[in-house]
Amino acid sequence: LTSSRTSSRDLHLDLDVVAPRRRRAALEDALRDAIRGGRLGPGTVLPSSRGLAHDLGLGRGTVVEAYSQLLAEGYLVTRPGGSTMVAAATGPVPVARASSRSSAVVSRTRVDLRPGLLDLAGTFPRAAWFRAVRSVLASAPDSAFDYGDPRGRPELREALTAYLARARGVVTTPDRIVICAGFAHGLSLLCETLRAAGVSAVAMEDPCLPAHRAVVRRHGLAVVAMPVDGDGAQVGVLGAGVGAAVVTPAHQYPTGVTLQPRRRTELVAWARATGGVVIEDDYDGEFRYDRQPVGALQGLDPDHVVYVGTASKTIAPGVRLGWLVLPPALVDAVADMQRVGGAVPPALDQLVLAELIRSGQVDRHLRRLRLGYRRRRDMLIAALDQLGPDVTTTGIAAGLHLVARLSEGAATEDDVRAAAEGRGVALAFLGPHYHGGVDHDLRDQGVVVGYARQSAARFPRAVRELTAILRDASSLR
Ligand SMILES: Cc1ncc(COP(=O)(O)O)c(C=O)c1O
Numbered sequence: 001l002t003s004s005r006t007s008s009r010d011l012h013l014d015l016d017v018v019a020p021r022r023r024r025a026a027l028e029d030a031l032r033d034a035i036r037g038g039r040l041g042p043g044t045v046l047p048s049s050r051g052l053a054h055d056l057g058l059g060r061g062t063v064v065e066a067y068s069q070l071l072a073e074g075y076l077v078t079r080p081g082g083s084t085m086v087a088a089a090t091g092p093v094p095v096a097r098a099s100s101r102s103s104a105v106v107s108r109t110r111v112d113l114r115p116g117l118l119d120l121a122g123t124f125p126r127a128a129w130f131r132a133v134r135s136v137l138a139s140a141p142d143s144a145f146d147y148g149d150p151r152g153r154p155e156l157r158e159a160l161t162a163y164l165a166r167a168r169g170v171v172t173t174p175d176r177i178v179i180c181a182g183f184a185h186g187l188s189l190l191c192e193t194l195r196a197a198g199v200s201a202v203a204m205e206d207p208c209l210p211a212h213r214a215v216v217r218r219h220g221l222a223v224v225a226m227p228v229d230g231d232g233a234q235v236g237v238l239g240a241g242v243g244a245a246v247v248t249p250a251h252q253y254p255t256g257v258t259l260q261p262r263r264r265t266e267l268v269a270w271a272r273a274t275g276g277v278v279i280e281d282d283y284d285g286e287f288r289y290d291r292q293p294v295g296a297l298q299g300l301d302p303d304h305v306v307y308v309g310t311a312s313k314t315i316a317p318g319v320r321l322g323w324l325v326l327p328p329a330l331v332d333a334v335a336d337m338q339r340v341g342g343a344v345p346p347a348l349d350q351l352v353l354a355e356l357i358r359s360g361q362v363d364r365h366l367r368r369l370r371l372g373y374r375r376r377r378d379m380l381i382a383a384l385d386q387l388g389p390d391v392t393t394t395g396i397a398a399g400l401h402l403v404a405r406l407s408e409g410a411a412t413e414d415d416v417r418a419a420a421e422g423r424g425v426a427l428a429f430l431g432p433h434y435h436g437g438v439d440h441d442l443r444d445q446g447v448v449v450g451y452a453r454q455s456a457a458r459f460p461r462a463v464r465e466l467t468a469i470l471r472d473a474s475s476l477r
Contacts, residue, residue, distance in 0.1 A: 006047065008047065008055035012033075023058060023062060027056070028066045042088045043085055049063040075087060110425065113450055114428045115450030119455045123369060133348070145347070155350070157174035157179065160174075160323055161177065164307070169298075172302065172325045178331070179350055180322045180324055183212075185320075186310075186324045187215050189324070191215065193330065200222060200243065201223075201243060202223060204435075205247060206434060208248075212281075224238075232258060233252070235263055245270070248283065250398065251397075254401065256396065256398070268300050272304055276304070280297045287400060289397060306327065308323070309322060309323050309325075314362065315365075375456075390411065393405070400452040402451070404449055413446070416470065419473040427469075428450070430446040
């Protein structure tokens, strides 16, 4: 260890700009920064508390307390003579960058037409959220700052009960709702609960979102494929060995088909006969353009269907709020998983969302969004129609994406991918959504086009880029 003396100058600390009651914390921060950054190396002897207090114009007690805190945290040690020095195992720590596989894609991307993403600048209701935060802070009971019910704030569960009944035909009471951090988290909680109850296999639509298959598998559950046709998931494949079935009835992801009434009845009959659980992912149920939204499957049988909703499409994915509407038999077990895991979403955010729902602002926000998305969808369909028989659009009645299917003998997904990369356009394809991955049936090739990411102003250009890519790709054939 080198043993060198230091002075208050090494701390780069200007206390004139720090409020008096923050000065001890500011001194602690400055010491930590100087040690972590290497300005105060291991073995450096610190000034006496009296000397530093004098230099900085602080009370001696303040410096003693700051030193004690850093002694307790292991940054400092005391020497036999009583002086204080920087501990041996400190010093600059190189901060490794976390890898992000998507960052390379994003940095080269000029136009983004991937599904599941929003135009955050144009859609997040900042002003309404701000007003709701103010109102919530003024009126929240003190209990909002406590640990609280693992199911989430009662205000949000009550607001959701009324909203979901009205907007989605969900049948529930507030005590059957558990607030979670979006669909992926809700699915994770359900898998954990079902596995603990002895379930070993979960059926999922084929195709479906690969990330959701990963959630199920990560919980040690086998994934059984439910092929999707024009009527939705083929639920006839479900057997007694399957404990749960995950479906997207209102707007199948990614194909966009609606689960037809006969399939709905069949699915519920399977659940009743086997004790299986249906997990309804209603990720974009609020967005329907051809007629009234298709009501939630949960309304058919609230005792066997778990309804899962999310704020990721209606407000923003970064809000990380979702809700599970549970059959009575599952409520305690899921709430217990939530309590043990400790990942209950922040109470204040829950109260803000409750306020936005209760005051009718969510409805207003959705009316505006629906109008804008409908315009974009129509523009996209009209442009794709110009391409002739090589491309057909499907799954257009609802949601924030459609599928541009590539006809047999026309361009393949690989052709389109190559053309898109050359132009800096980010696209998603049907292939990876299939359980068998990219080797799926070659007749079923398509681009999953999300129309919510680009701003309204940039959207027409994005559509032109897409059609140019599809033309380029076809000319490669
Ligand atoms: C099929 C599907 N389900 C659910 C979601 C929402 O997930 P989360 O609530 O975890 O953001 C998405 C988002 O894109 C989705 O595509």
